Amino acid sequence: MNGQIPGTHLFNGQAAMKGYALNAMCFSFNEAANREAFLRDEAAYLDKFGLTTAQRQAVAQRNVLAMIAAGGNIYYLAKLAGIFGLNVQDVGAQQTGTTVEAFKQMLLDQAATPAAREAAHG
Amino acid sequence: MAKVIGGLLTSHVPAIGGAIQRGAQDEPYWKPFFDAWPRVREWLATARPDVVVMFYNDHGLNFFLDKLPTFAVGAADHYTNADEGWGLHPFPIPRGHAALSWAVIEKLVEREFDVTTCQSMLVDHAASIPLNLAWPGQDAAPVQIVPIAINTVQHPLPSAKRCLALGRAVSEALTEWPGEERILIMGTGGLSHQLDGERAGFMNPDYDKFCMDNLGPDPEALTRHSVHEIVELSGTQGVEILNWIAARGAMGNSVSEMARTYHIPISNTAAAVMLYETVVAGAAEQTHQATAFA
Numbered sequence: 001m002n003g004q005i006p007g008t009h010l011f012n013g014q015a016a017m018k019g020y021a022l023n024a025m026c027f028s029f030n031e032a033a034n035r036e037a038f039l040r041d042e043a044a045y046l047d048k049f050g051l052t053t054a055q056r057q058a059v060a061q062r063n064v065l066a067m068i069a070a071g072g073n074i075y076y077l078a079k080l081a082g083i084f085g086l087n088v089q090d091v092g093a094q095q096t097g098t099t100v101e102a103f104k105q106m107l108l109d110q111a112a113t114p115a116a117r118e119a120a121h122g
Numbered sequence: 123m124a125k126v127i128g129g130l131l132t133s134h135v136p137a138i139g140g141a142i143q144r145g146a147q148d149e150p151y152w153k154p155f156f157d158a159w160p161r162v163r164e165w166l167a168t169a170r171p172d173v174v175v176m177f178y179n180d181h182g183l184n185f186f187l188d189k190l191p192t193f194a195v196g197a198a199d200h201y202t203n204a205d206e207g208w209g210l211h212p213f214p215i216p217r218g219h220a221a222l223s224w225a226v227i228e229k230l231v232e233r234e235f236d237v238t239t240c241q242s243m244l245v246d247h248a249a250s251i252p253l254n255l256a257w258p259g260q261d262a263a264p265v266q267i268v269p270i271a272i273n274t275v276q277h278p279l280p281s282a283k284r285c286l287a288l289g290r291a292v293s294e295a296l297t298e299w300p301g302e303e304r305i306l307i308m309g310t311g312g313l314s315h316q317l318d319g320e321r322a323g324f325m326n327p328d329y330d331k332f333c334m335d336n337l338g339p340d341p342e343a344l345t346r347h348s349v350h351e352i353v354e355l356s357g358t359q360g361v362e363i364l365n366w367i368a369a370r371g372a373m374g375n376s377v378s379e380m381a382r383t384y385h386i387p388i389s390n391t392a393a394a395v396m397l398y399e400t401v402v403a404g405a406a407e408q409t410h411q412a413t414a415f416a
Contacts, residue, residue: 005354007321012277016187027186029207065320074318074358075181075275082208087137088390092322103323110325111386119327119334119392120384 011073019071022059025049026076035083064091124299126400127169128380129307129373130162131337131366132255133393134178134248139210142254158383158395159255165380165397166256171306173219174265175226175292176249177369178310179274179362181206183246191238192280193288195230196269197223198241203250213250219266222299226268229295235288245269248365252310265306274311274362282352283345285364289371296372309369311362313384315391318358325392329355330384333363338379338398341370359391376402 009015016023025046028034038045046056058066062084067077074091081091093103110116138155141147147156183206185191199220203212223239230237249269257263270292273279280288289307296305313330316322336343344367352361370377377398384394 005321005350007319007324008316008353008358009319010277010350010353010358011275016276020187023182023187026207027182030183030205032205035207064318068318073182073187073275078317079182079207087208088317092317092390095318095320095322106323107325107387107390110327110392113327115327115331116325116386116392119331120386 009068015071015073017071019055019073021049021051022055022067022070022072023076025051026072026079029079029083038083064095124296124301124303124305126293126296126305126307126372126374127171128397128399129309129369129377130252130256131309131369131394131396132252133312133388133391133395134251134310135389135391135393136206136208136210136247136251137389138255139213139247139251142251142258143211154385155383155388155393155395158381161381162256162395162397166306169306170304171265172303173222173268173305174216174253174263174308175268175270175296175305175372176252176308176310177270177272177289177365177372178245178248178252179365180246180271181248181275184244185271187276190273190276191271192273193230193235194238194240194243194271195223195227196243196245196267197227197239198243201243201245201267201269203246204244206246210247213254214260214262215245215250215267216253216262216264217266219268222266222301222303223268225299226270226292226295229298230288230291233291233294235291243269248310252308270368272364272368274364277349279349279361279364281345281349282347282364282367285368286341286345286371289368289373292372293374307369307372309366311365312356312360313363313392313394314356314360316357316359317390321357323390324357325386326355326357326360327384327386327392330392330394333366334382334384334394334396337366337370337396338377341367373398374400374402376400
């Protein structure tokens with residue numbers, strides 16, 4: 001069972017190398033001063049970390065799947081999303097091509113399946 | 123002699139920290155999860171642990187991809203939480219127990235786990251939120267901690283079998299520790315969830331139930347899946363079950379389940395809280411005849 005898992009992108013060595021600059025930028029957002037610097041001058045901030053063209057485009061478009069394709073790791077991308085006030089439901093909705101409301105409802109609906117009920121009640 | 127008294131496993135979703143800081147515990151969305159905790163706190167009040175050995179994963183607060191250890195053991199008397207980038211206020215972190223950390227490190231390396239040792243380490247929400255759930259309030263939990271971080275971020279990840287063996291080696295160290303401390307094992311993360319990709323929002327209550335049913339009596343059952351299989355069954359972040367598996371290894375040979383809560387969803391996650399009491403300490407290999415998850 002080592003084949004591709006549908007809709008899933010394992011963050012492995014290859015992705016980690018490809019995504020290094022993008023993830024390094026996102027890691028810097030642990031500091032509020034860096035988040036402010038990004039918001040003040042986004043292009044200059046991207047230059048500072050040497051993002052690739054694909055990474056720059058993905059960030060400009062706020063396109064999470066494109067960021068992942070460019071090596072972004074979701075734990076680091078979450079720090080970038082946080083700057084725009086986006087949480088993991090917003091990011092999930094974007095990646096699955098649905099509305100945030102529909103994505104949240106999809107999460108809630110999973111509580112109603114027989115398997116979920118059985119897991120919840122032992 | 124030191125005594126391992128049990129184990130506490132819980133989800134560590136950052137939104138839980140937000141709910142605590144907003145005082146939202148009684149809102150309908152949050153109540154089913156927070157209702158797990160009075161029972162746990164009651165047990166803790168009786169069990170009175172002095173030390174928590176915490177298995178968790180760092181999400182890019184202390185470790186970046188420049189240097190990313192597979193297993194890292196904190197070896198400090200002081201740890202802090204910090205801004206992780208999305209607005210959660212840092213929680214207070216209990217004092218470290220550096221002497222016990224070094225005893226754990228000695229044993230792990232003796233058992234051929236060549237760990238990274240950290241005399242300076244930030245601990246993130248995966249440690250701070252569970253401690254605050256167990257001991258709520260403004261003050262740090264009244265325990266000393268030994269944090270052990272497992273890489274669940276960048277593949278290759280350690281296998282479930284390796285994580286269980288790591289926990290059992292920690293158990294040996296704790297059993298041999300000459301102090302009088304009462305030690306609680308904690309493991310955090312999970313259960314099934316996936317934040318990234320077109321499968322974002324995936325959860326799998328069948329697999330979660332398999333984990334919750336087997337972890338206590340037959341932790342080997344969880345080690346028969348490869349990391350790749352666990353990701354398929356549990357989601358890219360559901361692989362945090364590795365922290366639970368390591369924690370189970372540290373709890374001792376035989377445990378008794380004291381409490382279990384499972385609730386969908388917290389944020390994008392199937393949330394769970396489990397409490398075990400250690401019945402028989404020690405870390406010898408066990409033999410099992412369990413059915414693999416199908």
